Amino acid sequence: MTARKTVKKSRRKAFPEGPSVRSLAALSRVYLEALLVRGLSQRTADTRRKDLTLFLEWCHERDLLFPQEIARPILESFQRHLFHYRKRNGAPLTLETQIRTLYSLRGLFGWLVKAGHMSANPASDLDLPKPPPRLPKATMTIEETERVLAVPDLRDPLGIRDRAILELLYATGIRRSELSQLGLWDLTLPGGTLRIRHGKGGRQRIVPVGERAAYYIGLYLDVARPMLSAGDDRGALFVTRTGGPFVPDALSELVRRCLKEAGLSSKGCCHLFRHTMATLMLDGGADVRYVQEMLGHQKLTSTQIYTHVAIGKLQRVHAATHPGARLSAEPKPGAAVPKDAAPTNAPRADGVSCGPHDKRAFDV
Numbered sequence: 001m002t003a004r005k006t007v008k009k010s011r012r013k014a015f016p017e018g019p020s021v022r023s024l025a026a027l028s029r030v031y032l033e034a035l036l037v038r039g040l041s042q043r044t045a046d047t048r049r050k051d052l053t054l055f056l057e058w059c060h061e062r063d064l065l066f067p068q069e070i071a072r073p074i075l076e077s078f079q080r081h082l083f084h085y086r087k088r089n090g091a092p093l094t095l096e097t098q099i100r101t102l103y104s105l106r107g108l109f110g111w112l113v114k115a116g117h118m119s120a121n122p123a124s125d126l127d128l129p130k131p132p133p134r135l136p137k138a139t140m141t142i143e144e145t146e147r148v149l150a151v152p153d154l155r156d157p158l159g160i161r162d163r164a165i166l167e168l169l170y171a172t173g174i175r176r177s178e179l180s181q182l183g184l185w186d187l188t189l190p191g192g193t194l195r196i197r198h199g200k201g202g203r204q205r206i207v208p209v210g211e212r213a214a215y216y217i218g219l220y221l222d223v224a225r226p227m228l229s230a231g232d233d234r235g236a237l238f239v240t241r242t243g244g245p246f247v248p249d250a251l252s253e254l255v256r257r258c259l260k261e262a263g264l265s266s267k268g269c270c271h272l273f274r275h276t277m278a279t280l281m282l283d284g285g286a287d288v289r290y291v292q293e294m295l296g297h298q299k300l301t302s303t304q305i306y307t308h309v310a311i312g313k314l315q316r317v318h319a320a321t322h323p324g325a326r327l328s329a330e331p332k333p334g335a336a337v338p339k340d341a342a343p344t345n346a347p348r349a350d351g352v353s354c355g356p357h358d359k360r361a362f363d364v
Helices: 003-012 022-035 043-060 072-084 094-114 141-147 159-173 176-180 211-228 249-263 268-283 288-295 299-307 311-321
Strands: 194-198 205-208
Touching: 003 205, 022 043, 022 094, 043 072, 043 094, 072 094, 072 194, 141 159, 141 268, 159 176, 159 249, 159 268, 176 268, 194 311, 205 288, 249 268, 268 288, 268 299, 288 299
Parallel strands: none
Antiparallel strands: 194 205
16 A cells, blocks of 8 residues: 555656656656757746646646647646646636646647657647736836936945946846846947847847946946956856856845835836836837837737837827817816807707706717
8 A cells, every 4th residue: 555655656746757658747858858959048948847847747646647648628627727726825827827838738749749759739729818918017207217226326336236237227128037147248338239148038139238328337347346256257247246146036136125215116126127118218209119129029019018008109199189189278267258158058059958957968
């Protein structure tokens, strides 16, 4: 009885060790390695591993150990499981997490078909849930952003470094994971450009830095970084007080502290600068495709959500073009009604009275 329990427990392990027996779990490990060989980032592979682990554990509980045992009804059952799944705190999985997990399964089974382990992809025709488009949670105004940028003390090397980081976040909208992996060789100050080599999905892009951000980064490189870098300098563009490269969580803590000192309670940290940069550029008249290039979005629809936030430009166009947008002569409170003004119960063009108590006056 004890031996049987031990075997059962080992079979439920998501990614078991040992020689490959062409089980679903073993092939999943090969698939994750194939992602890295294709050039996808380690972060993407780790995310896929997390999604597939949830699926593999679910399969092992039902003794579904081989890919040939997985059909579309099985995956539809797993999709319902995702919908009803509750985390340790009792919260359900977000629709984004459910969709991402199903996309990971589609990728796995697509690879299994190409590799000859299956004849058809059971996940290819799954009906994925469609979440409503979400607007960015928060953005800053120009005045709020300037308050945050002014927080670091430029008399301190750490303050110079922090100001350079904030300026770069604001100027380029770079993600924190991308910023943490920047090297000295990625920056070209004479031309004011930055090469982002570790973008989302392994994509690279080159973006302009701008004169102000270039000034503070140059000040950091000339004054602060030589004082902070350790003997074993790995060439990271931004280094911590101990001389090592930043990790993403440390960047979030740095930005969170500056936001708090500036008196802002906005949610978000590094991504708040990303939202702000995109919104202000669109509000200033930038074409959405240029903002897409700045942000490194693969699809234009990912960038278009910011057009719903950049209301300033729409307000200016509305005021300039709509004939009823401006009040030419604002009446003062208590002012007398002009004698030639039409009475409130004046007949309409169709002869119907428009008195204040005539409900037909509100018919449309």
